Amino acid sequence: xxxxxxxxxxxxxxxxxxxxxxxxxxxxxxxxxxxxxxxxxxxxxxxxxxxxxxxxxxxxxxxxxxxxxxxxxxxxxxxxxxxxxxxxxxxxxxxxxxxxxxxxxxxxxxxxxxxxxxxxxxxxxxxxxxxxxxxxxxxxxxxxxxxxxxxxxxxxxxxxxxxxxxxxxxxxxxxxxxxxxxxxxxxxxxxxxxxxxxxxxx
Amino acid sequence: xxxxxxxxxxxxxxxxxxxxxxxxxxxxxxxxxxxxxxxxxxxxxxxxxxxxxxxxxxxxxxxxxxxxxxxxxxxxxxxxxxxxxxxxxxxxxxxxxxxxxxxxxxxxxxxxxxxxxxxxxxxxxxxxxxxxxxxxxxxxxxxxxxxxxxxxxxxxxxxxxxxxxxxxxxxxxxxxxxxxxxxxxxxxxxxxxxxxxxxxxxxxxxxxxxxxxxxxxxxxxxxxxxxxxxxxxxxxxxxxxxxxxxxxxxxxxxxxxxxxxxxxxxxxxxxxx
Numbered sequence: 001x002x003x004x005x006x007x008x009x010x011x012x013x014x015x016x017x018x019x020x021x022x023x024x025x026x027x028x029x030x031x032x033x034x035x036x037x038x039x040x041x042x043x044x045x046x047x048x049x050x051x052x053x054x055x056x057x058x059x060x061x062x063x064x065x066x067x068x069x070x071x072x073x074x075x076x077x078x079x080x081x082x083x084x085x086x087x088x089x090x091x092x093x094x095x096x097x098x099x100x101x102x103x104x105x106x107x108x109x110x111x112x113x114x115x116x117x118x119x120x121x122x123x124x125x126x127x128x129x130x131x132x133x134x135x136x137x138x139x140x141x142x143x144x145x146x147x148x149x150x151x152x153x154x155x156x157x158x159x160x161x162x163x164x165x166x167x168x169x170x171x172x173x174x175x176x177x178x179x180x181x182x183x184x185x186x187x188x189x190x191x192x193x194x195x196x197x198x199x200x201x202x
Numbered sequence: 203x204x205x206x207x208x209x210x211x212x213x214x215x216x217x218x219x220x221x222x223x224x225x226x227x228x229x230x231x232x233x234x235x236x237x238x239x240x241x242x243x244x245x246x247x248x249x250x251x252x253x254x255x256x257x258x259x260x261x262x263x264x265x266x267x268x269x270x271x272x273x274x275x276x277x278x279x280x281x282x283x284x285x286x287x288x289x290x291x292x293x294x295x296x297x298x299x300x301x302x303x304x305x306x307x308x309x310x311x312x313x314x315x316x317x318x319x320x321x322x323x324x325x326x327x328x329x330x331x332x333x334x335x336x337x338x339x340x341x342x343x344x345x346x347x348x349x350x351x352x353x354x355x356x357x358x359x360x361x362x363x364x365x366x367x368x369x370x371x372x373x374x375x376x377x378x379x380x381x382x383x384x385x386x387x388x389x390x391x392x393x394x395x396x397x398x399x400x401x402x403x404x405x406x407x408x409x410x411x412x413x414x415x416x417x418x419x420x421x422x423x424x425x426x427x428x429x430x431x432x433x434x435x436x437x438x439x440x441x442x443x444x445x446x447x448x449x450x451x452x453x454x455x456x457x458x459x460x461x462x463x464x465x466x467x468x469x470x471x472x473x474x475x
Contacts, residue, residue: 007282012275016268021260024267029258038267039357045271046355050278064252071255075220117257135221136254142221160215164247171253 001062005052012049023070030074044070075139120170128163205229207239218248266464273361273375274354281347350387353377364461376440378463384429394418397447402427406435416448438463
């Protein structure tokens with residue numbers, strides 16, 4: 001990242017080679033269009049390139065920051081598309097604020113992979129997971145989620161809060177293997193999250 | 203709207219997910235800008251967001267995307283270099299997309315070439331020009347670098363890095379817009395002498411090599427070419443040769459730089475959720 005901040009293309013190439021597939025997967029999941037996802041990824045890496053000097057190592061990983069940028073750009077592009085505006089017609093959008101950077105949990109992060117994270121997500125009550133995913137992947141506000149799901153706004157807020165806190169606990173448990181699966185187990189074939197589950201709160 | 207710490211605690215889940223209404227988002231940001239409390243709830247909840255993204259299986263993007271990202275970064279780097287050359291002179295705002303589109307609209311409808319030695323100065327060349335006090339030309343360097351950058355940001359734009367052939371000098375970027383407009387910007391070229399020109403040749407989808415246009419290069423080593431109405435294709439291979447004159451009908455001189463703009467994109471997978 002220091003190389004990138006110093007304007008060295010080689011540094012950007014290294015970051016791209018390491019994270020491009022994850023960035024593209026997230027952009028594609030949000031936009032569902034390859035062309036738009038490519039634009040988002042290009043725009044995100046360029047944003048990272050231009051703002052590398054703002055990166056604070058103690059506030060989170062480069063990957064976390066990049067994914068936050070990708071998500072921000074992808075959701076923004078979808079919102080603008082809904083409003084009839086295309087990427088590039090707008091002024092430069094600010095990058096995600098530092099406070100949205102991930103808490104890196106260094107002792108945990110290294111033991112998490114996609115399947116373990118899906119396992120942790122799958123353990124959430126479905127209404128909590130839906131509230132989080134509608135906000136994270138679809139960019140809906142709490143009010144829009146309430147309208148879409150028919151749940152009261154206060155309930156949506158509560159589901160988000162409980163869901164995020166539960167997910168944090170689940171991630172730690174999954175990483176520790178204390179969820180009963182063991183530290184090396186996998187949720188085989190878990191390419192999508194189940195749509196059924198306990199209701200949890202209400 | 204000033205809010206208290208308790209209110210931030212209440213709004214924290216929606217804030218970290220970006221799911222608050224605009225007014226609430228702004229209120230939280232305003233509070234955090236002045237509050238001395240650590241607000242650990244934001245880090246606790248925000249910390250899981252990166253892992254939600256990690257729940258996805260990686261997807262390999264089309265290979266041309268890497269070239270596009272690097273070409274955009276290089277263009278940005280050249281724009282920054284030009285700014286350093288003459289900050290007072292090149293400080294004006296970057297070219298807007300509206301201007302880029304206007305330029306595109308008014309260009310000739312046939313393949314258009316433009317002699318570059320007289321008009322294009324970018325990157326390192328800009329430094330030498332500034333030393334000479336030629337701020338107008340340094341300004342042009344900024345203008346052209348910005349043009350490349352903004353072309354690359356046009357939705358659907360595809361780009362390629364043009365790299366030197368073995369033992370040759372020069373490099374550059376090429377951008378293809380969905381409208382069929384192509385912009386080629388080169389630097390580090392050896393100056394042309396006498397009737398010599400740099401000729402741009404292209405081949406769509408591996409087909410017949412076509413002559414696109416030519417330019418000459420002065421001591422600054424920069425050159426550019428613009429083309430319109432390039433037929434749609436999945437790939438556009440570009441080759442810049444140094445030719446003895448501008449009348450050649452097929453490549454005769456050495457290839458200096460080459461690159462391929464990949465247009466083809468893989469179909470979108472079926473949504474998994």
